[in-house]
Amino acid sequence: MSKRSFGEISTISSDSRYNSVLKHAENLLKAAQSLKQDLERLGKHGDSPSHEKILSTLKYHNVNILPAAQTLSQDETGGLSETLDNPHKVQKVDHNQKPSDSRPQSGLPIPHSALLTKWTPQDIPKPDALPPLPPVLDPVLEKGARTHAGVASGLSEMNYERLEWIGDAYLYLASTSFIYHTFPNLPAGRCSQLRERLVKNETLSTFTVRYGIDQRARLPEEFRPEGRQSQNRGGTSASKRERAKILGDLLEAHTAAAILGDAGGLERVIIWIKSLWATVLEREIRNEYKKPLPPVYSNPANGMERVDNPNTIPPTPNTMFPKIALSQMIGAKGVTISYRDEGKQKVDKNSGQPWFTVGVYYDGLGETDLNLGYGSGQSKKDAGAAAATKAMENKKLIKRLQKLKEGVNAMLSKS
Template sequence: MSKRSYSELDYDETDSVSLLLYHAEGLLKAAKALKEEIKASHKSARPHDQIASVLEHSKKIASAAQLLTQDETNVTDQHESGPYKILKLTGTKSSENASTASMIPSPVSLTRWTPQDIPVSGLPPLPRILDPELEQAALTHSGMVTSPTDMNYERLEWLGDAYLELLATCFIYQTFPNLGTGRCSQLRERLIKNETLSNFTVQYGINKRTRFPAEFDLQGRIGGSRATQNARVKVQGDVFEAYVAAIILGDPEGLSRASPWLKSLWSTTLAQEIRNEFNSRARLLPKPPSRGEGGEDAQSAAKQDLNPKVVLSQLVGTKGVKITYSDIGAPKKDKHSGKLPWYTVGVFFEGLGEKNLQMGVGSALSKKEAGAIAARHAMDNKRLMSYLQKKKEEAVQLAESIKPEYDSWDKWS
């Protein structure tokens, strides 16, 4: 390609790149003129006049440099998305629409779940997507477009996936401060896995509004293939993620509308865990003893802070009693994740005339937690606890009545 001067180029003053080239040429011309003036000043008999001319050319150079800097900034703003922008999918190749961007909303304050967040019935209302273009993109499968530049849900799904994981993590972190990170990850997986999100898509009827390829219909492609159930679940989960991203990007308050909706929606999935956490916190609240500082109420409140296994042992354990925890059957798979083992543990009482008496049973993702649940179930059985505590008292009384006889025999032996 032959080299051409800037003057040979056609300029469009409304185009930022053309302005950049135009002002760059002006800077070069001003610098060249300055150079000629400096040479002339060395040969001139009137150097003061030449110096004034040099200063005038210097001002032109400074002005041209300033214009060039502004042009570079404009080009950067128009052709590079900023750190808080994401390109909006418009399905058009015009330069104006191609540079349109939706601002990423500022973070919102996220609070912990309480039982009041759980809907009494049904699901919370589905927020609308306020931007029609984003709505069309979120509800269009990539298999329904003919060009990579056409609208589809792939980029929105990618962003929505990140938002869902972040929001789920924040809600869990705020609500369950005493859970280990492994258990928190298990709860988060229940909220954001494909099966959960796919169910939301179907329950809200979002799948009926989405343009899918024919193979994702219930009957499959006529005379062709039919998507598997796993593939259908995956794309329906992707649609939900894209829908969430479109809500968030669709207006400046999108994140403020999406976060309380997701908080209420997800509470239906973790309803039992939220209630258990709320109840456990309520039990740990300090209560003034009604029978003095060392009364029975104070002792009962102190016991609530202990491990359930320890409390059960204090209630029914005594000399000659053995309390054991054993697996009941082989581990199964967790119904929520389908991958993690699900343990079932029973707590058994032996002694005081009883042999291998099952007091309670519990199931969880770890044997330790399952054993703690089994102990709680045993203590919830008031009839059984009353029966075993009565046998314990009888055994203690019998031991105390026999003790003086042994003491007397030891004294005279």
């Protein structure tokens, strides 16, 4: 099915000219009503609105009003047939104002970096509480955001397809930034896994239902819970996966419509989605703030003496890579440190992602297959790093292996 957006004009025959003119008049009326509502809102804040605010509102809505008025003008002068044969002529405006399908020409709003900051435990709502859904203040966008292309009345009525596309981009940007700032030591692969949990259809569709957006949506019958009813057979329903996709699209479309609906929409949406997503990653956010500062060692080459206050010296690169740090602590000539998978791969019950367990082993200098520790993570790399960290925490064992290393180094220095 082709994309449908506000302002598109379908080819019609000459005997349906009346319907065409009526549709053009409806478009102009909708645009004018949207302008009127915005102007009324400006006047409700006590003081008279400034000249700049009024001018900005007019420019915003003229993008829709001027093309609609231009089209009606051509209908009046008998240019309807020519217009329908060549729709591009409708788009031409004498004062060089190019129409857009529904948004101002200044482009999409860009979120300020001050909004895209890290999560803190304070961002997590109370149990079973959802942050208020940001409203869509533009009635045309509000209707379009809940209208499926399959039930739109003609090509000139907006549906949610383009809005969903825009909303998807905003959600990817916001989720990426929140994760990047909140989990500074998380590998890129793990960051992608967290982002997928936030933006996947299953997550978004759940919120669509909890906010009741699906109850207000205009969808083909097969996407409703009861399915499409048939006289000869039972109801025919879309699959669970197809329905989740549609419901996820509705939330993305609502996000875009709320952002584009007025000047303050973007800020409201970013604050809302940050709090909403905090309910999905609550465990990870809280754990990030429970983590102790990583130990810092004064001299990794000579026993790596631990410093009690990690802020007294800057971290060395080796403290960021536990496998390297462990090797420098106990590695010596004739010593092999290996990492092996332990048991069958499991699945994280919270994220549904793979969960790996790795053990680290020491061979050499009289030791055979000595286990130093185990670690788990959502990748083998993370699990191996966790195993190395666990091994370094076994101070008694590490001290014994360091003495073996010192003995070897002493023998090599004499030879």
